[in-house]
Amino acid sequence: MPNSKYFRLGYGIIVFLIIVLLASKVDFIFKPLGIFFQTLFLPFLISGVIYYLLRPIVNFLDTKKVPRALAIVAIYLLFIGLGIALVLVVGPELQRQFKSLVDNFPDLVGSLQKEILALRDSGWFSRFQENQYMSLDEISERVTTFIRSNVSNIFSQVTNVIGVITSIVTVIITVPFIVFYMLKDGEGASRHILKFLPYLQAKEARKILKDLDEALSSYIKGQALVSFLVGAMMYVGYLIIGLEYSLVLAVVTMLTNVIPFIGPFIGVIPAVIIGFLTSPLMAVKVVLVAVVVQQIDGNLTSPYIMGRKLDIHPLTIILLLLVAGSLAGLLGMILAVPTYAVLKVVASHAYRLYKLQKTKENKLELE
Numbered sequence: 001m002p003n004s005k006y007f008r009l010g011y012g013i014i015v016f017l018i019i020v021l022l023a024s025k026v027d028f029i030f031k032p033l034g035i036f037f038q039t040l041f042l043p044f045l046i047s048g049v050i051y052y053l054l055r056p057i058v059n060f061l062d063t064k065k066v067p068r069a070l071a072i073v074a075i076y077l078l079f080i081g082l083g084i085a086l087v088l089v090v091g092p093e094l095q096r097q098f099k100s101l102v103d104n105f106p107d108l109v110g111s112l113q114k115e116i117l118a119l120r121d122s123g124w125f126s127r128f129q130e131n132q133y134m135s136l137d138e139i140s141e142r143v144t145t146f147i148r149s150n151v152s153n154i155f156s157q158v159t160n161v162i163g164v165i166t167s168i169v170t171v172i173i174t175v176p177f178i179v180f181y182m183l184k185d186g187e188g189a190s191r192h193i194l195k196f197l198p199y200l201q202a203k204e205a206r207k208i209l210k211d212l213d214e215a216l217s218s219y220i221k222g223q224a225l226v227s228f229l230v231g232a233m234m235y236v237g238y239l240i241i242g243l244e245y246s247l248v249l250a251v252v253t254m255l256t257n258v259i260p261f262i263g264p265f266i267g268v269i270p271a272v273i274i275g276f277l278t279s280p281l282m283a284v285k286v287v288l289v290a291v292v293v294q295q296i297d298g299n300l301t302s303p304y305i306m307g308r309k310l311d312i313h314p315l316t317i318i319l320l321l322l323v324a325g326s327l328a329g330l331l332g333m334i335l336a337v338p339t340y341a342v343l344k345v346v347a348s349h350a351y352r353l354y355k356l357q358k359t360k361e362n363k364l365e366l367e
Contacts, residue, residue: 043171047178052220058183072183076176090247097248208349215341222302227257229301230264230293234271237289243275243282259333260317264294312340 054075061071231254238246253267268290276283317337324336 043174043178046171047175047182048216049220049224050175050179051182052217053224054179054183055217056221068184072180076180094247094251097245101245101248204349204353208346211345211349212342215345216338219338219341223258226297226302227254230254230257230297233293233296234268234289237293238271238286241282241285241289243271243286244278245274249274259330260321260337261314262321262333264290264297312337312344316340 054072057075058068058071061074062068066074231250234253235246235250238250243249249271252270253264256263256267259266268286271286271290272283275286320336320340321333324332328335
């Protein structure tokens with residue numbers, strides 16, 4: 001039987017996979033772990049994002065000799081005040097537009113169906129129907145059925161209010177405490193872990209942790225700022241062209257912008273539909289606003305804010321989004337790029353350490 005290091009590595013992988021396969025057959029091992037992971041994943045994910053957004057402010061106050069715990073409490077109070085002010089200023093208008101959108105949703109669906117039927121009767125599409133490339137009757141029926149079925153599913157899910165409220169309240173209560181201790185003791189935790197490693201290994205581990213921290217920090221802070229600016233620019237553009245529900249649609253664009261490349265296109269689809277139901281010219285105006293904002297974002301805000309710190313090729317990002325979307329849906333698409341950035345840092349350091357080890361072995365052989 002071959003005894004080279006590559007075969008030994010293969011044997012180790014096979015044994016590990018067999019152990020995982022056997023353990024997965026025992027529910028009392030993996031089921032509690034699954035529940036534990038599902039319960040903690042969302043609070044820690046949100047806490048991690050908030051941690052990277054608030055850490056620069058805490059570090060700045062720390063340099064001014066402000067006690068770290070006091071600085072965190074002061075930042076909490078500041079953001080609570082800003083949140084209340086924002087709700088008082090923006091909340092009523094956002095609530096009014098959202099309520100109007102919900103109330104008019106059945107009429108909007110009916111108007112969309114009429115527009116599709118009118119498009120079917122136009123002579124421009126007759127050749128497609130004659131050649132049987134597509135059937136607009138079938139398209140109209142499928143679109144209407146899809147929208148109505150999903151709306152009914154949404155409302156059926158909303159009826160389970162108790163479970164949803166419980167999850168939201170749990171996140172709201174736990175996240176501030178998690179963020180507080182991450183900001184207060186987060187850097188100390190890594191130092192405690194490094195104490196258990198030998199000096200040389202701790203030195204290399206410190207480099208890896210530093211690069212991971214920089215990659216995640218630059219991505220999260222940059223993406224949050226870029227998304228906010230894109231949402232603000234879209235809102236101004238929607239106001240200029242007089243689009244209905246401008247604030248709600250701008251917030252949708254801001255939230256979807258966290259998905260690289262395809263997020264802005266997803267976010268502008270509802271605005272195009274609303275504009276098309278108003279008039280075809282309004283839909284064209286919405287598209288023009290989106291193109292102008294994306295040009296500003298692609299050539300000014302994103303390069304200046306994000307830079308090229310992650311150094312990921314656009315084609316790689318597109319492929320990542322396709323795979324992550326198929327595996328984990330919307331959440332996978334949001335986490336695809338930062339996860340890839342973390343794995344890339346780990347892989348680059350592992351390869352560097354491997355090359356250093358090979359160099360040392362070659363030197364020893366020559367001696």
